[in-house]
Amino acid sequence: MVSKPFVHDAANSGEEREMPIFALENPVFLTYLIASAIMVLKVMGQGWMTVYRMMKINGGYASPEDLKTGLINKSPSPSQLEVNEYVDRSRRMHRNDLENVPAFWIAGLLFVLVDPAVWLAQILMYGFVLARLAHFWAYATKRTHEVRATFYTLGSIIVIYLAGHALWVATM
Amino acid sequence: MVSKPFVHDAANSGEEREMPIFALENPVFLTYLIASAIMVLKVMGQGWMTVYRMMKINGGYASPEDLKTGLINKSPSPSQLEVNEYVDRSRRMHRNDLENVPAFWIAGLLFVLVDPAVWLAQILMYGFVLARLAHFWAYATKRTHEVRATFYTLGSIIVIYLAGHALWVATM
Amino acid sequence: MVSKPFVHDAANSGEEREMPIFALENPVFLTYLIASAIMVLKVMGQGWMTVYRMMKINGGYASPEDLKTGLINKSPSPSQLEVNEYVDRSRRMHRNDLENVPAFWIAGLLFVLVDPAVWLAQILMYGFVLARLAHFWAYATKRTHEVRATFYTLGSIIVIYLAGHALWVATM
Numbered sequence: 001m002v003s004k005p006f007v008h009d010a011a012n013s014g015e016e017r018e019m020p021i022f023a024l025e026n027p028v029f030l031t032y033l034i035a036s037a038i039m040v041l042k043v044m045g046q047g048w049m050t051v052y053r054m055m056k057i058n059g060g061y062a063s064p065e066d067l068k069t070g071l072i073n074k075s076p077s078p079s080q081l082e083v084n085e086y087v088d089r090s091r092r093m094h095r096n097d098l099e100n101v102p103a104f105w106i107a108g109l110l111f112v113l114v115d116p117a118v119w120l121a122q123i124l125m126y127g128f129v130l131a132r133l134a135h136f137w138a139y140a141t142k143r144t145h146e147v148r149a150t151f152y153t154l155g156s157i158i159v160i161y162l163a164g165h166a167l168w169v170a171t172m
Numbered sequence: 173m174v175s176k177p178f179v180h181d182a183a184n185s186g187e188e189r190e191m192p193i194f195a196l197e198n199p200v201f202l203t204y205l206i207a208s209a210i211m212v213l214k215v216m217g218q219g220w221m222t223v224y225r226m227m228k229i230n231g232g233y234a235s236p237e238d239l240k241t242g243l244i245n246k247s248p249s250p251s252q253l254e255v256n257e258y259v260d261r262s263r264r265m266h267r268n269d270l271e272n273v274p275a276f277w278i279a280g281l282l283f284v285l286v287d288p289a290v291w292l293a294q295i296l297m298y299g300f301v302l303a304r305l306a307h308f309w310a311y312a313t314k315r316t317h318e319v320r321a322t323f324y325t326l327g328s329i330i331v332i333y334l335a336g337h338a339l340w341v342a343t344m
Numbered sequence: 345m346v347s348k349p350f351v352h353d354a355a356n357s358g359e360e361r362e363m364p365i366f367a368l369e370n371p372v373f374l375t376y377l378i379a380s381a382i383m384v385l386k387v388m389g390q391g392w393m394t395v396y397r398m399m400k401i402n403g404g405y406a407s408p409e410d411l412k413t414g415l416i417n418k419s420p421s422p423s424q425l426e427v428n429e430y431v432d433r434s435r436r437m438h439r440n441d442l443e444n445v446p447a448f449w450i451a452g453l454l455f456v457l458v459d460p461a462v463w464l465a466q467i468l469m470y471g472f473v474l475a476r477l478a479h480f481w482a483y484a485t486k487r488t489h490e491v492r493a494t495f496y497t498l499g500s501i502i503v504i505y506l507a508g509h510a511l512w513v514a515t516m
Contacts, residue, residue: 021366022193022285024342033282033342040279040335044328047271051321062264064257065314072317085408092406098270098442099391105278106449107384110377113366145410145417149395156388163384170368170377194365194457196514205454205514212451212507216500219443223493234436236429238489245489270442277450 021113028121032112035125036105042132043097050090060087093139096152097132104128104159110166124158131155193285200293204284207297208277214304215269222262232259265311269304272327276300279334286341296330303327365457372465376456379469380449386476387441394434404431437483441476444499448472451506458513468502475499 024030054060058073059080067076108125135151137143196202226232230245231252239248280297307323309315368374398404402417403424411420452469479495481487 020192020364024286030342033285033338036278037282037335037339037342040275040282041332041339043271043275044332044335047324047328061317063261063311063314063317063320066317068316070316070318072321089407094271098274099387099438102274102278102442102446102449103384103387105274106380106446110381110384113377114368139407142407142409144412144414145405145407146414148407149416152391156391160385160388163381163388166377167381167385170374170381192364196458202514205457205510208450209454209507209511209514212447212454213504213511215443215447216504216507219496219500233489235433235483235486235489235492237486240488242488242490244493266443270446274446274450277446 021115027118028116029112031118031121031125032108035129036108038129039101039104039132042136043094043101046090046094046097046136050087050094053087053090057084057086060084089139093136096135096139100132100152100155100159104155104162107159107162107166111162114166114169116165124162128155128158131158193287199290200288201284203290203293203297204280207301208280210301211273211276211304214308215266215273218262218266218269218308222259222266225259225262229256229258232256261311265308268307268311268324272304272324272331276327276331276334279331279338282338283334286338288337296334300327300330303330365459371462372460373456375462375465375469376452379473380452382473383445383448383476386480387438387445390434390438390441390480394431394438397431397434401428401430404428433483437480440479440483440496444476444496444503448499448503448506451503451510454510455506458510460509460513468506472499472502475502 019026022029024033055072060083061067061073061080064081066073067078067080069076073080108128111121111124131151131154135148135155138148138151191198194201196205227244231254233239233245233252236253238245239250239252241248245252280300283293283296303323303326307320307327310320310323363370366373368377399416404427405411405417405424408425410417411422411424413420417424452472455465455468475495475498479492479499482492482495
């Protein structure tokens, strides 16, 4: 068990010195920050995709009070509360995000804190982002279950690896 | 790209010194800690609101085994497994929290790590807390879709800004 | 309000020195890392339990396109899109995880940052892991509502305590 509060930084300076983990000059942390921030935008964007779809078809609402007449809903009808596949697809995509992305945020943070190799962090974290964007594409465009499952699997394995790697370094 | 592992602290001392990001004396981090902890209590409280509502109406249960006679359910009936609007409202509120709050937790952390202005952090983070508490009020008291959507929008834009700001500082 | 960017470490050395919070030699952080990483594996594993159950009964699918013939689904039928209790149980377990575990991840991190006693961190964090594993067991094996609720309550109280403790230390 080796303490890794600081990372070794010999790249910019000729001499050796130590750098805090959370410095932007630490390329592992920078990778984590970029990947995590993109995934925040992805998850929040999914909420807005649901809003867009509800507005577009004027339905797929979830609460009885959404049938009150107002700016959002100018001519209410009980059928607007029925499950609508177009809107529900976006909600399912959102749920799938929630099942995978928060775990990535924390597993990625733990991974950064055990000071991994830069190339490994980049492959895994940008790989996760790409896998999830591909999953979004596959789900939104109704690709086959096999295509969607492939991207889900890739993202899931990366998160499991990040957590397993951190656990291994911390306990071995 | 500037490293920000420590923040500049000239407030308390006459001389300049650096302070770690995660010190409670860093007002940006303190703001994040307070806002995040309040949101933890909010999200966990939502679970207890669902429990309270299930107990109160003795229904809205989700699993077949909840129909076994016991301390919680003294006179079971199959109708207790039907979706109950009073209970389901609390579940929808919980889902809405899960779609917004974990993203705030991580976007806020990334924001802290790029060392923003204190006033900006306070406006955004306490603004998020207020927007979500107002969303809770609007949802629980069945305000119109417009009112609920306004508070949702405010919270969502803040999270998107936090992540976008961190991404900008890290990459520009 | 006391700054705790570093923890006091007199255990290994005869002399006093300070150690960063996020060092693996800080037993509070090590406890957090281990507990959080185990919970990442638990949450991701729940996704795979859902996949396993869908494959086993060849049903409980969520999207219309899952009825296309392919490697996963060799003889499609509309009934495969109906809610299936065996699969839905795993989805409910997953939802329950999402309502509790991300809040633990962040509350635990805030707790670490206010530098608590090691024994307290170990009891609370390993206690949370055990409570959630017991909740998994109770839900998967259809124990009574009382048994499941007991483990839910234990996990929930721990998360609330972690956030409340951090909030107290930060503001008092």
